[in-house]
Amino acid sequence: MKCPCALGFSAVTLWLASVASLAAEEANPKWITYTGERGSGVGKHVLLIAGDEEYRSEEACPALAKILAVRHGFTCTVLFSLDPQTGEIDPNNQQNIPGLEKLKDADLMIIATRFRNLPAEDMRHIDDYLKAGKPVIGLRTATHAFNIKDKNHPFAHYDWRSKEWPGGFGQQALGETWVAHHGHHKFESTRGVIADRAKDHPIVRGCEDIWGPSDVYTVKNLTDDATVLVYGQVLTGMKPADEPLDGPKNDPMMPVAWIKPYQLPGGKEGTAFCTTMGAAIDLKSEGLRRLIVNAAYYLTGLDDQIPQRADVVPVGQFDPSFYGFGGFQEGMKPSDFALGE
Secondary structure, three states: OOOHHOOHHHHHHHHHHHHHHHHHHHHHHOOOEEOOOOOOOOOOOEEEEEEEEOOHHHHHHHHHHHHHHHHOOOOOEEEEOOOOOOEEOOOOOOOOOOOOHHHHHOOOEEEEEEEEEEOOHHHHHHHHHHHHOOOOOEEEEHHHOOOOOOOOOOOOOOOOOOOOOOHHHHHHHHHOOOOOEEOOOOOEEEEEEEEEHOOOHHHHOOOOOEOOOOOOOOOOOOOOOOOEEEEEEEEOOOOOOOOOOOOOOOOOOOEEEEEEEEEEOOOOOOEEEEOOOOOHHHHHHHHHHHHHHHHHHHHHOOOHHHOOOOOOOOOOOOOOOOOOOOOOOOOOOOOOOOOOO
């Protein structure tokens, strides 16, 4: 953008308006935006949607957004489940995620919701985005992202138990809906094992060490057009050095990350990456952070620019809460996740 001193009065007015608009955008109390300035992702807009009661997506999504923006140049906007009265982040509010209209201009959607029951006008933005065949990354509970309780809701087919769209959004777009815990929840953690046939795939580049304290999910609906990138090895305990569990849980191992084409009825074909890992505490793993960053590059057409070892050092302090119901930090607002806070 030119310096205003080189512009005429009308142009100066427009320049000031654009600056004011940008400032208002970045300061909007309902979401947080991190503007990328340097890196391969400059010019790409990533919209991250947090909203689950258990795995602290309200902490995971800002951490990922900061890495993508500061380390790689993507401009990232994070949306949250909010209390409409206080404007505070409330993961238990399943019906209010302001800002979904911003999907219209997004180059990538990263979704980490669980059992959301959103109004039709909000779901329409998600539906329009997916029918345009634009890319999506699903984290952990995104396999069961929606729980539409009204059977007459125009987007009831997005429900995780849908019969019209078997498995709803999760199965139709990402490849799987909620089935079950495969590993013993809170007792058996997950070691990510890169699939032999995927060792040269750019998304797994530099991802030698993937581990998380969340457990492996059961996956049974993946179709042949899905490329499994990482399998989940069930460990005997909750530490990275714990041994693999003997027996059928690891024979065979369940997929925990894959990429696949998707095409919703009436829409264009797109590409989805999904990992059933992705709790905030899982992102302590450098390998998992790199896997998701690499996927963001790949899905936005930057696969030829994925570094050998993408910089995924957390931006600022990152001390994520352990997962569990009712464990979110009360009184937080989107602005509390600003850079430097």
